Amino acid sequence: MKSKSILLVEDNPNDETLTLRALAKVNLANAVDVARDGQQALDYLFAEGEFVGRRGAPAPSVVMLDLNLPRIDGLDVLRRMRADERTRLIPVVMLTSSDEQRDRLRSYESGANSFVRKPLDFGEFAETVARLGLYWFATNDPP
């Protein structure tokens, strides 16, 4: 069953709204599920906690993961994903405002597929997000 979902893991409500708006522009808003912290993201992916009902559901085509999250941060989510058979191959795009080199390197080292800076300018941001969504959701062939 081909997945028809994008998991957006974002704790900032404004960023969430703006990201969804950007994805809406390319008609992807309906495919997006949102987790608001690291724990929630993992529960979603492993169908645990509040997401027990997701057992058997296909994995998302891509996870858009913010680095800085409460409870469990983005890097940990990534590592746990990569450590588990069920989620090891799911494409992950780190979406973050950090421009620190070490964040970038650590993300790649932990198995991120892509690392994208959230630009300040909304126009740029929207374009970036839209392109990302389209690429991973529509263009890319998932594993």
Added chain:
Amino acid sequence: MPASTGPTSPRLDDLSLQQLAEFFPGPSWIAAREGTCVFVNDEWRRHTGCMVSEMRELEILDWVHYEDRERVTEELVQARGREHEARFECRLRSADSEPHWFDMRLLPLRDARGHVKAWFGSCTDIQAARTAVALRAASEAQEAQLRALVSNMSEGLIVADAQGHLIDWNPAALKIHGFAATDDMRRHVSTFTRNFIVRTLEGTIVPFENWPIPRLLRGEEVRDLEVQLERLDRPQSFIMIYNGSLLRNADGSPSMVLLTIHEVTERRRKDAQIARLNAELEARVLERTLELRAANAELESFAYAVSHELRAPLRAMNGFGNALLEDCAPGLDETARGYIANILAASLSMGALVDGLLQLSRNTRGNLERQECDLSALAESVLADLARAEPLRAVKCSIEPGLRVLGDPRLIEGVLRNLLGNAWKYTARTAEPVIHFHTSQLEGQACFVVEDNGSGFALEHADKLFRPFQRLHRQDEFPGIGIGLATVQRIIHRHGGWIQARAYVGKGAQFYFTLSPTKSGDGGRS
């Protein structure tokens, strides 16, 4: 030699006299009663080199050393006048031109009636005796000097015979070992085991057979031997450095031992103190370094957190501002759209500021990794980037080739990007813009300079130039946030260099800088 045949010359007596004069071991002569010379012996001729054959022409005084002539003349006159003996010392001229002192004696020869009929002059060579006296005086003076030296030197000196008995020492030797000036050390060195214990610097006892003198007597070398000496009869200890040599007889058997002693107790104590202070200093430095590192790490995480936190609401401002424009367009009139545009611009502006602040804080952290940087190449690449971003601007750039410097390439590129970027920006309104990067001199120091013929600025505001966020132009004239030069200065100072600006309104600006702390600057060509 035949006597001259003068009217007053005696006859038979003359012959014996002549033989006697000839026999005399030194130069001698015979003169007539009134003083004229009638005979000189071979020794006279040999010594003085006199070759006069006609006695009439021979004047004794001619053969006296010119410095003594006056005095000798006086003596002769006196003697002849009073008709009695004379004795004095003088020099004769000598054939080998070495001045030669003689004990000269004049004897009046009288006849039976007591009248002087002739004079006999004799010269006894006293040069050797004189020389000997002078030599001895010199030798005594030298000995006195040596004695004074040995007495006054601060190093101890000990002399022992081949059996190990002390035979001589200087005052310093007594003092160093804690003896009184009057103590008698004329004993065998082994007797000193009742006065001292000798230890190595680590504290191990040195047995008597390894003391300096016994070792030297065995033919071992004693060079810079540093030991601790403890007196047994009182609580005194010293640290000594011994140096010695064994003197041998012609047949190779030991003749005597010379030992010098250098007392370094106080010096070693001070050394130890310095070492201790150094260690304390090191510990303190380490402590401070750790504190500094911790502070830096805190600053780093603070800057990171702050910039991250600040960016999020800015994104929201910008995002929703745009969303307003897009989604609510029909409800917005010209004014509303204008206001929203201002909000958007402000958010971008603040974003740049946040980035700039982060950049600024980054530039003061971390170690400076100095590598060889090709400044000319860096400048070329920066200008190429600027040209690519604004291809329609025709700016004449000239970069001196082969400029090299030792520094952090990343940071230096930042410096050039700022300085050249500014030059690029402020020549935007110049008809024929020129940017020039080359070596130069400012106030006698070699340096680099970035200069342009752009709008310049008023030099009286130059002190504000390097403060963060200060601007010398209105926002509408040249947009920008003014953080660049503060960063540039920070970087330059971290490299140990300096930066100065010179400018004239309307005539362009020059930024002079160095990137190393040497006085002559490092504005060097490769």
